[in-house]
Amino acid sequence: MKKEPVKIKELAVDQRINGFQEVVLGYSEEEALEEAGRCLQCKNPACIAGCPVGIDIKKFIYQITKKDYIAAYLTIREKNNFPSLCGRICPAEYQCRKACILTKKGAPFASPEAINIHFLERFAGDYGMREGLEAGANRNEDLSRFKVAVVGSGPAGLCCAGELARKGIKVKVFEGLHKTGGVLRYGIPALRLPRDILDFEINYLSKLGVEIVTNFIIGRAKTLDELFKEGYAAAFLGLGAGIPSFMGVPGENLCNIYSANEFLTRVNLMCAYKFPQFHTPVSIGKHIVVIGGGNTAMDSSRVALRLQKMNGMEPDTTIVYRRTEVEMPARRLEIEHAKEEGVKFKFLVKPEEFMGNDLGLVEKMRSLECKLGEPDSSGRKRPVAIAGSDFQIPCDMAVIAVGLKANQVLTKVTPELKTDEYGDLEVNPQTMETSMRGVFAGGDIVGGEGTIIEAMGMSKIAARAITDYLKS
Numbered sequence: 001m002k003k004e005p006v007k008i009k010e011l012a013v014d015q016r017i018n019g020f021q022e023v024v025l026g027y028s029e030e031e032a033l034e035e036a037g038r039c040l041q042c043k044n045p046a047c048i049a050g051c052p053v054g055i056d057i058k059k060f061i062y063q064i065t066k067k068d069y070i071a072a073y074l075t076i077r078e079k080n081n082f083p084s085l086c087g088r089i090c091p092a093e094y095q096c097r098k099a100c101i102l103t104k105k106g107a108p109f110a111s112p113e114a115i116n117i118h119f120l121e122r123f124a125g126d127y128g129m130r131e132g133l134e135a136g137a138n139r140n141e142d143l144s145r146f147k148v149a150v151v152g153s154g155p156a157g158l159c160c161a162g163e164l165a166r167k168g169i170k171v172k173v174f175e176g177l178h179k180t181g182g183v184l185r186y187g188i189p190a191l192r193l194p195r196d197i198l199d200f201e202i203n204y205l206s207k208l209g210v211e212i213v214t215n216f217i218i219g220r221a222k223t224l225d226e227l228f229k230e231g232y233a234a235a236f237l238g239l240g241a242g243i244p245s246f247m248g249v250p251g252e253n254l255c256n257i258y259s260a261n262e263f264l265t266r267v268n269l270m271c272a273y274k275f276p277q278f279h280t281p282v283s284i285g286k287h288i289v290v291i292g293g294g295n296t297a298m299d300s301s302r303v304a305l306r307l308q309k310m311n312g313m314e315p316d317t318t319i320v321y322r323r324t325e326v327e328m329p330a331r332r333l334e335i336e337h338a339k340e341e342g343v344k345f346k347f348l349v350k351p352e353e354f355m356g357n358d359l360g361l362v363e364k365m366r367s368l369e370c371k372l373g374e375p376d377s378s379g380r381k382r383p384v385a386i387a388g389s390d391f392q393i394p395c396d397m398a399v400i401a402v403g404l405k406a407n408q409v410l411t412k413v414t415p416e417l418k419t420d421e422y423g424d425l426e427v428n429p430q431t432m433e434t435s436m437r438g439v440f441a442g443g444d445i446v447g448g449e450g451t452i453i454e455a456m457g458m459s460k461i462a463a464r465a466i467t468d469y470l471k472s
């Protein structure tokens, strides 16, 4: 008999929206066993190829069915440095779960019947964390004389640092912000990724001997050349895509219009929701509009709605997107959660102009209705604006979440580093080496905005290549 997927427990909506508590609560042991028991243990499991770091999914799920959670944890750790983290935020419906044999052929993302691989990964990861399990290091005395500099402490930098440190190489991570984690800390809110989970994964690196300095911008405080002169044998750049894109429409710089990066950084990193106890303020509109259809838009809308609720206002936060829900690149779960929590959605709408009052404060957004046209280069149907369909949306605050670009603070002052037209680093995909000898890169600074697991996949290739480079 076909078994139904095991639903994950979640915090009730009225409990969620008054704060930033984690929404997804995870599987109990019984639930994990039941879900793992649904896995068909395919002879040729496609899910493994669907995972950018190639976790042996079939094996770890089998180990869960045998209640060997330590083995399951270690199987995941062989390929993935951060199981508790990826189990929470990987877009599994576009990756391993989409490749699961239980997903219907040709579906744009995983079918609900697909095994909940990510929730099982989280279960094993959290087990390992609770039990204080540690993945073994494979130290090599010969390599311990080398020092490698890692620039950026997002998932790309952290993953590369971990891989190198496990081989015994001395690693120092330089982070420009005052806290580590990159987007994991300043972008993704605690309601999706609790900070103790993030801290645990980062502390694990410190235990491996990785040294981390914050408030240190490479390219400003020191150049790459200076690092090499100080004795670093190689460098890894995980600089991320931290620069927001805008739509370029009139009125976009009116007051109370934020880039999603600024808005989320104020709230997540600078604790603006606790102003004035914390020094960074944030505006909270009565009618908030968030523009975009990705994870950044979902996070911004859910944070904005919570701020309204926490300040005793009637929540009124609307996502405006040019295409339809099917084309939204955000994780399906986040779209569902946003809807449950009361975020409104306006599809097939293209913002044309923001209009403000005499004080320069935004008041409304003029938009056009759209219809879907032919697919574009991304394979998604192109939005086509309908002439004369103008209408206005009241908004006294807007958050623009329409994409991110390369952080070029370092690349601009390092002419040896070749970049493409978008400012992304050019690398040899086999080694992730840049045009500068001994300098490797990975994550969003290579190829633009991606996912956490893709960033980690690149870092692993780079770490292997750095090791070979040091040996040679």
Ligand SMILES: Cc1cc2nc3c(=O)[nH]c(=O)nc-3n(C[C@H](O)[C@H](O)[C@H](O)COP(=O)(O)OP(=O)(O)OC[C@H]3O[C@@H](n4cnc5c(N)ncnc54)[C@H](O)[C@@H]3O)c2cc1C
Pocket (backbone or CB within 6 Å): 089, 090, 091, 151, 152, 153, 154, 155, 156, 157, 174, 175, 176, 177, 180, 181, 182, 183, 184, 187, 188, 216, 217, 218, 219, 238, 239, 240, 241, 242, 264, 295, 296, 299, 331, 407, 409, 410, 442, 443, 444, 445, 449, 450, 451, 452, 453, 455
């Ligand atoms: C709001 C939001 C939500 C997202 N949600 C998801 C999700 O649910 N699932 C998913 O898989 N992906 C998600 N993503 C995408 C994912 O977070 C990124 O793909 C990932 O963080 C890229 O990692 P990275 O290490 O390359 O860059 P980042 O995480 O951007 O880290 C780069 C770090 O480098 C530092 N830095 C840059 N230049 C310098 C310098 N010169 N010197 C020192 N430090 C420097 C920056 O301060 C930053 O801390 C989301 C992205 C955003 C913005």
